[in-house]
Amino acid sequence: MYKRVSIRAAEIRKKLKGIGYNSRMVSVRSSQFSGGDDIVIRMKSVDVDEHKVREIAKEYEDIARDKCNGEILMGSNSFVFVEWDWQFIEKAKEKWYSLAKTIYKKPCISLDNFHWIKDSCVLSVYDKYGIRHQFRAGIDGIADALLYAIEIYKTVKESDLK
Secondary structure: OOOOHHHHHHHHHHHHHHOOOOOOOEEEEEEEEOOEEEEEEEEOOOOOOHHHHHHHHHOOOEOOEOOOOOOEOOOOEEEEEEEEOHHHHHHHHHHHHHHHHHHHHOOEEEOOOEEEEOOOOEEEEEOOOOOEEEEEOOHHHHHHHHHHHHHHOOOOOHHHHO
8 A cells, every 4th residue: 555755754753762862863864756755764873773774675675677677667666765963974074184194194004994004995884783884995085984884884993903
């Protein structure tokens, strides 16, 4: 049975509140368009577990696909996007720039969950589920990776990188 997108967004908010996330930590927005509707969930706190949010979001996504080639069919699709709020990320990573500059000068760092090789174009960080996330290799990208590895994923200790 079809539920309006605003009702589904309200249900997502309720489930997120049920696991301890308030509107300052996660925002949920919905909209409709000719091909269906979408819900955008933006995470705005390091205390949010991205995987838990994605599990909840998955329940509300409904995308019609062509059975032969997997292309998305037009109409009645319900998309759910989960993303980090870019303004939060930009502000939160500011404190990691000095360590990022120190790391950038090193030829490499290889820890269980943090891999940096200066000559490569990417830096890899693993979250607590073992999923690899890649970041740009410049100072800005390293600051991003530090924010995720130390504060969001909590898989690396700052002291291990100094």
